[in-house]
Amino acid sequence: PAKAAPPAASAAPRIPGVDGRGLADSSGVVPQNTAQRPAGWKPWQARLKAPALGCSAGEKVLVCRTTDGRYEALDPADGHRLWDVAAARDTPDDTYVTGKGFPFTAGNATAPTVHDGSAVLVADGSLQVRDARSGAVRWEKPAVGPQGFWATRPVVADGIVFAATNVAEDALNVRAALTAFSLADGRTLWSEELTNGETSFAERRAYEPVAYAGGVVYALSQGGLVSYDGRTGTQLGQVEPDARECVVVQVLGPSAYCTAGGPGSGPGRGTGPTLHVLDARTLAPRAALPGDLGTTAPTAVGPRAVVAFDGGLRILDPRTGGTLASFPAERAPSGLAQSWSSPLLAGDQVVYADYSALHTVRLGADGKPGDPEVVPVPGAPGPRAEEEYHDPDYGDLVGKQIRPPEVLPVGGIAYVVFDKGAVASVALPDSPGDKE
Numbered sequence: 179p180a181k182a183a184p185p186a187a188s189a190a191p192r193i194p195g196v197d198g199r200g201l202a203d204s205s206g207v208v209p210q211n212t213a214q215r216p217a218g219w220k221p222w223q224a225r226l227k228a229p230a231l232g233c234s235a236g237e238k239v240l241v242c243r244t245t246d247g248r249y250e251a252l253d254p255a256d257g258h259r260l261w262d263v264a265a266a267r268d269t270p271d272d273t274y275v276t277g278k279g280f281p282f283t284a285g286n287a288t289a290p291t292v293h294d295g296s297a298v299l300v301a302d303g304s305l306q307v308r309d310a311r312s313g314a315v316r317w318e319k320p321a322v323g324p325q326g327f328w329a330t331r332p333v334v335a336d337g338i339v340f341a342a343t344n345v346a347e348d349a350l351n352v353r354a355a356l357t358a359f360s361l362a363d364g365r366t367l368w369s370e371e372l373t374n375g376e377t378s379f380a381e382r383r384a385y386e387p388v389a390y391a392g393g394v395v396y397a398l399s400q401g402g403l404v405s406y407d408g409r410t411g412t413q414l415g416q417v418e419p420d421a422r423e424c425v426v427v428q429v430l431g432p433s434a435y436c437t438a439g440g441p442g443s444g445p446g447r448g449t450g451p452t453l454h455v456l457d458a459r460t461l462a463p464r465a466a467l468p469g470d471l472g473t474t475a476p477t478a479v480g481p482r483a484v485v486a487f488d489g490g491l492r493i494l495d496p497r498t499g500g501t502l503a504s505f506p507a508e509r510a511p512s513g514l515a516q517s518w519s520s521p522l523l524a525g526d527q528v529v530y531a532d533y534s535a536l537h538t539v540r541l542g543a544d545g546k547p548g549d550p551e552v553v554p555v556p557g558a559p560g561p562r563a564e565e566e567y568h569d570p571d572y573g574d575l576v577g578k579q580i581r582p583p584e585v586l587p588v589g590g591i592a593y594v595v596f597d598k599g600a601v602a603s604v605a606l607p608d609s610p611g612d613k614e
Contacts, residue, residue, distance in 0.1 A: 190209040190210055190211040190525065191209050191211065192211055192213070192214055192237075193208060193209060193211070193214070193236070193588065194236060194292070194293045194294045194334070194335075195234050195235065195236035195291065195292035195293050195294070195334075195588075196208050196234065196235055196236070196292075196586050196587065196588055197232070197233065197234040197235075197289065197290075197291065197292075197331065197584075197586065198232070198233070198519070198520055198584045198585075198586070199426075199520075200478065200522055200523075202333055202334065202335040202389060202390040202391065203389055203390065203391035203428070203429040203430075204388065204389040204426060204427060204428050204429065205391075205428045205429055205430050205478065205479050205480070206428065206476070206477050206478025206479060206480075206485065206520070206521075206522045206523055207430070207478060207479070207480045207522075207523045208522055208523065208524050208525070208587050208588075209525060210524055210525035210587060210588075210589065210590050210606070211589060211590075212589055212590045213589065214236075214237045214588055214589030215588075215589035215590060215591055216237065216253075216254045216255035216589075217255065218255055218256075219254070219255050219256075219591065219603070220256070221556065221602070221603055221604050221605065222256050222257040222602070222603050223257065223556050223557040223600070223601070223602045223603075224252055224257035224258070224259075224600075224601045224602075225557075225599050225600055225601065226242055226244055226250050226599035226600075226601060227244065227248070227250065227599070228244035228245055228246045228248065228577065228599060229244060229245045229576075229577040229581075229597050229598050229599050230242045230243070230244060230245075230584070230595045230596070230597060230598075230599055230601075231243050231244060231245045231273060231283070231289070231328065231576065231577075231581075232288075232289030232290070232328065232329070232331070232584075233289075233290070233584050233586060233593075233595045234289070234290045234291050234292040234297075234331075234586070235254060235292055235586040235588055235593045236254075236292040236293070236294065236310065236588060237254065237294075237588065237589070238254070238292075238294075238295055238310040238311055239251050239252070239253070239254065239260060239292055239297060239310040239311065240252045240253075240254050240292075240586070240593050240601070241290040241292055241297045241299070242290070242595060242601075243287050243288070243289055243290055243299070244599070245272055245273045245284060245575075245576050245577035246265055246271045246272060246273075246284050246285075246577070247265035247266055247269055247271075247273070247283065247284030247285025247286075247287045247301075248262060248263060248264060248265045248285075248287075249262060249263040249287070249290060249299060249301065250262045251297065251310075251313060252601065254588070254591075254593065254603065257601065257603060260311060260312075260313065261308075261312065261313030262313070263299070263301050263308075263313070265284060265285045265287075265302075266284075266285035266286065266287070266301065266302035266303065267302065269284050269285045269286075270282075270284055270572060271284065272284055272572070272575045272576065272577045273328070273575075273576040273577065274569065274572040274573045274574060274575050274576060275573045275574045275576065276572070276573040277573050281328055282572075283328060283330070285301065285302060286300065286303065287299070287300060287301055288300040288330045288331050288332060289328070289329065289330060289331040290331070291331050291332045291333065291334050292310065293334040293335075293361070294310070295309065295310045295311070296308065296309070296310055296316070296334070296361065297309075297310050297313070298332045298334050298339055298361075299332070300330075300332070300341070303320060304318045304319060304320050305318060305319045305332065305339070305341050305343075305359070306318040307339065307361065307364065316364075317363060317364035318364070319341075319343075319359065319364060328576075329384065330342070330384050330386055332387070333387040333388070333389065333390050333395065334361060335390040335391075335395075335408070336390075336393070336408060336409075337360065337361045337362065338358050338359065338360065338361060338367065338395075338408060338409070339358070339359045339360075339361050340356060340357070340358050340359075340387040340390065340395050340397075340408075341356075341357055341359070341386070341387065342354055342355070342356065342357075342372070342384075342385060342386035342387070343355045343356075343357040343369065345369075345371055353371055353372075353373045353374070354371070354372045354373045354385035354386070355369050355370060355371045355372055356369065356370050356371075356372055356386070356387055356395070356397045356406070357369040358395070358408065358409075358411065367409070367411070368410065368411030369411070370406060370411050370413065372385040372386075372397055372398070372399040372400065372404075373385055373399065373400045374400055383398060383425065384398060384425075385397070385398055385399060385400065386398060388403070388425070388426050388427055389426070389427050389428070389429055390408060391429035391434075391458065392429070392458060392459075393407065393408050393409070394406065394407065394408060394414060394429075394458065394459055395407075395408045396427045396429070396434070398425055399416070401416060401422070402416060402417040402419075402421065402422035402423075402424065403416070403417045403421070403424050403425075403427055403436060403461060404416045404417075404461070405434075405458075405459060405460070405461050414459050414460055414461075415457070415459060415460035415461035415462060416461055417436070417454075417456065417461045418461075418462070418463060420438075420454075420463075421436060421438055421454045421456070421461075421463070422438075423438035423439060424436030424437060424438045424454060427456075428476065428478075428479045429458055430479050430480065430481065431458070431481075432457070432458050433455050433456065433457070433458055433464060434455075434456045434457070434458045434461065435453060435454065435455055435456070435476065435479050436453075436454050436456065437451045437452070437453050437454075437474075437475045437476070438451060438452045438454065439451045439452055451473065451474070451475045452472065452473065453467060453471060453472055453473065453474050453475065453476065455467055467499060468497070468498055468499035469494070469495075469498055469499020469500050470494060470499050470500070470501060471484060471494060471496070471499040472499070474486045474492075474494065475488070477520040477521050477522070478520075478521060478522050478523040478528070479496070480496070480523045481496070482496070482541060482544070482545030483495070483496065483502065483523065483528070483541055483545050483547075484496050485521045485522075485523060485528055486521075487507075487518060487520065487521050487530065489506070489507060490504055490505055490506040490507045491503075491504065491505045491507070491521060491528065491530065491537070491539065491550075492504045493528065493539065493541075493547050495545060502545065502546060502547055503539070503547040505539070505550050507532070508532065510533075510561035511561060513563060514561035514562055514563055515561060515562060515563065515564050515580040516532055516533055516561045517532065517533060517580050517581060517582045517583065517597075518530055518531070518532050518582055518583075519531045519532075519582050519583045519584055519585045519594075520582070522585060522587060523541075524587035524592070524606060525587075525590075525606075526540055526541050527539065527540050527541065527606060527607070528540075528541065528547070529585055529587055529592060529606065530585060531555065531558075531583045531584075531585045531592075531594050532583070533558055533559055533560050533561050533562070533583065533596065534554070534555070534558050534560050534561070535552045535553055535554050535555055535558065536552070536553040536554075536555055536585065536592055536594060536604060536606075537550060537551070537552055537553075538550070538551045538553065538606065538607055539551070540607075540608075551607050553592075553604055553606075553607060555594050555602045555604055556602055556604075557600050557601075557602050558594070558596065558600065558602065559596055559598060559600055562580070564580055565578040565579075566578070567579050579597075580597070581597040582597070583595060583596045583597065587606065590605060590606050591603055591604070591605055591606065592604055592605075592606055
């Protein structure tokens with residue numbers, strides 16, 4: 179008799195959407211399921227009407243905010259434009275950094291969040307949930323803020339939209355809150371204040387949600403990172419003083435990782451940041467990190483590998499803290515500038531891009547890295563000369579600066595968005611269709 183066919187391998191989970199931080203948990207780990215590849219997909223190129231400033235992609239749409247405060251939505255199958263959102267009225271036509279270092283995003287537009295059939299964003303002062311394919315507004319809520327920070331985005335998970343909102347006693351006393359809305363109909367589920375009162379210039383931060391995992395939503399408050407029950411708003415924890423400078427959190431299972439400080443600000447040798455490992459619910463400190471992990475600023479934290487990028491790609495063992503592999507980044511020719519996206523863990527590959535190509539490193543079942551692969555990206559701009567980006571009336575214009583590309587991996591495809599607005603879609607190595 180004929181042999182029975184072997185059981186099919188279990189498919190990776192479907193992801194609702196991805197941005198430069200990965201999924202809602204911000205861990206940088208993005209499972210790849212080729213069932214999420216759009217029907218009829220082939221590699222494509224497109225161009226946005228203005229430089230990109232934060233994008234998100236899913237099965238049904240790729241949405242990018244642009245530096246002039248607009249949004250453009252592309253079809254992930256072939257790159258054609260599906261819809262767009264105009265910039266807010268009476269706003270400068272570029273995003274800039276003031277002379278005092280304060281960021282201003284044109285139109286106070288947030289980075290978008292794609293979640294299954296929805297695109298969630300803040301445009302012209304309102305939180306909007308739009309149909310992913312048509313762009314039609316399903317519901318919107320006014321007076322959402324504070325905005326201006328480039329990385330600001332709504333966090334969407336488990337049928338809930340988490341966003342920063344304003345609480346105003348009067349025109350001079352505006353406080354920030356974390357508010358949870360029903361994704362289906364916009365009902366307010368709960369709201370908790372993140373600031374105690376008017377904040378000084380030195381205290382200005384993006385007080386907002388930063389991640390969601392395992393029923394817990396994380397936000398940056400005036401007292402540092404806090405955790406809430408996502409459905410009830412009950413506060414579960416807050417970081418201790420030594421981790422108060424953490425502004426982002428990456429969640430993996432029972433642990434949350436947050437980075438404080440930057441180069442030169444770490445303890446001891448003073449050569450790097452401090453990575454804290456916390457309880458994922460209460461944010462109480464957990465055991466010390468081994469090896470070099472404690473002074474690492476990871477871009478992705480997975481069960482088999484921790485990924486960081488500091489002048490080159492570094493892959494560490496999360497159990498021992500030892501470096502499994504490091505690969506120097508290719509530098510630009512003299513007189514030209516180069517930049518790199520934050521590496522993500524896309525399935526069993528580390529993935530990132532520079533101005534010329536997509537770079538991947540496959541991890542073995544034991545986490546051991548293989549050899550790096552380079553996938554040329556059609557339409558990539560290549561290293562370029564720095565433009566003059568200072569405007570005497572506003573400050574440093576972001577649209578003219580050298581900024582990192584973004585890589586959004588979905589269904590074995592990488593959508594690569596370059597800062598000047600070039601967009602390409604290519605298959606990840608060894609994915610079906612990558613030879614087309």
